[in-house]
Amino acid sequence: MSETTTTIQMTGALEPRDGWTADRCPMAHALDVVRNRSAFLVLREAFYGATRFDEFVARTELSEPVAAARLRELTDAGLLEREPYREPGQRTRHAYRLTEKGADLLPAVVALMQWGDKWVLPGGARVEIRHEGCGAPVTAELRCGHDHAVGRDELELARR
Amino acid sequence: MSETTTTIQMTGALEPRDGWTADRCPMAHALDVVRNRSAFLVLREAFYGATRFDEFVARTELSEPVAAARLRELTDAGLLEREPYREPGQRTRHAYRLTEKGADLLPAVVALMQWGDKWVLPGGARVEIRHEGCGAPVTAELRCGHDHAVGRDELELARR
DNA sequence: ACACTGGCTTAGAGGTTGCTAAGTCAGCTA
DNA sequence: TAGCTGACTTAGCAACCTCTAAGCCAGTGT
Numbered sequence: 001m002s003e004t005t006t007t008i009q010m011t012g013a014l015e016p017r018d019g020w021t022a023d024r025c026p027m028a029h030a031l032d033v034v035r036n037r038s039a040f041l042v043l044r045e046a047f048y049g050a051t052r053f054d055e056f057v058a059r060t061e062l063s064e065p066v067a068a069a070r071l072r073e074l075t076d077a078g079l080l081e082r083e084p085y086r087e088p089g090q091r092t093r094h095a096y097r098l099t100e101k102g103a104d105l106l107p108a109v110v111a112l113m114q115w116g117d118k119w120v121l122p123g124g125a126r127v128e129i130r131h132e133g134c135g136a137p138v139t140a141e142l143r144c145g146h147d148h149a150v151g152r153d154e155l156e157l158a159r160r
Numbered sequence: 161m162s163e164t165t166t167t168i169q170m171t172g173a174l175e176p177r178d179g180w181t182a183d184r185c186p187m188a189h190a191l192d193v194v195r196n197r198s199a200f201l202v203l204r205e206a207f208y209g210a211t212r213f214d215e216f217v218a219r220t221e222l223s224e225p226v227a228a229a230r231l232r233e234l235t236d237a238g239l240l241e242r243e244p245y246r247e248p249g250q251r252t253r254h255a256y257r258l259t260e261k262g263a264d265l266l267p268a269v270v271a272l273m274q275w276g277d278k279w280v281l282p283g284g285a286r287v288e289i290r291h292e293g294c295g296a297p298v299t300a301e302l303r304c305g306h307d308h309a310v311g312r313d314e315l316e317l318a319r320r
Numbered sequence: 321a322c323a324c325t326g327g328c329t330t331a332g333a334g335g336t337t338g339c340t341a342a343g344t345c346a347g348c349t350a
Numbered sequence: 351t352a353g354c355t356g357a358c359t360t361a362g363c364a365a366c367c368t369c370t371a372a373g374c375c376a377g378t379g380t
Binding site: 026 | 221296315
């Protein structure tokens with residue numbers, strides 16, 4: 001009955017794992033910065049090209065107070081930066097743009113989109129991220145430093 | 161001053177983006193399933209090989225009620241499955257194992273770890289995921305269907 | 321001078337997430 | 351049969367997340 005299900009379990013120097021804790025887990029620290037759903041939504045729209053406050057509000061479908069709070073927090077954390085700009089006949093406004101630190105979260109965002117598209121969303125998404133020029137859909141894949149594609153059964157945990 | 165920062169902005173048929181909403185965004189739906197920090201921590205430990213309740217509690221450093229709630233929710237959502245097992249001289253217990261659906265979140269988890277390690281965690285992580293045999297560290301990378309490595313400036317949004 | 325608009329902020333309420341402390345319960349072990 | 355242990359559950363509480371509704375303020379446009 002459970003033949004068709006996959007179980008993954010990493011091997012290596014860390015088994016048995018008792019005795020070390022994950023208090024320095026980088027994922028846990030990442031989730032301290034991008035803690036909630038609304039932060040991911042704001043980042044998504046930043047990737048899609050939003051820069052102005054009302055664009056973020058409309059496209060994330062968050063309320064104004066929440067959007068404002070997330071924009072401030074993500075700016076304070078260095079994932080976005082505020083940049084003043086001025087259109088003719090308009091007063092000065094601020095654009096929010098992804099920094100290198102923020103843009104580096106793209107693989108995580110793509111990986112979540114990919115999973116939601118495959119496993120959760122009924123009928124699939126309306127929108128797809130493609131490789132410009134080539135046109136093929138983009139996914140987040142596990143690769144090693146020698147550029148091998150890495151399967152789930154080829155993983156090993158090691159102390160650094 | 162801002163020459164060194166990177167701004168990414170996707171191009172393609174969806175610019176200007178106003179007029180379509182992201183209510184069918186697969187990432188948002190993924191975050192409805194794996195909504196909170198504790199769910200990610202539980203999944204992390206499942207990837208690291210935990211199967212028993214007390215292992216999850218000890219290794220995630222969550223409280224028992226929260227760990228129990230997350231294990232139940234992730235099981236109900238089909239990311240984990242409960243499997244009865246019995247060690248000699250012990251009563252029957254249940255192991256929690258990743259299903260295919262749960263294991264498919266590994267790229268997202270790796271991407272978050274990678275980001276936290278690079279941008280947040282002071283001094284870096286103690287633990288590294290490596291390609292078994294080859295030994296090189298594993299990362300989540302953007303690739304297209306033609307197996308090209310995809311840079312952040314080579315992305316395009318398209319309707320499906 | 322006055323209204324309007326974009327970009328927020330404030331106030332208040334309801335739901336969710338996490339904690340600690342204590343309790344429950346099934347099935348061994350003595 | 352009485353106690354122990356692993357795996358939870360329950361109760362109560364503080365903090366956080368999100369919402370609606372309303373207010374504020376700088377700078378145009380009339």
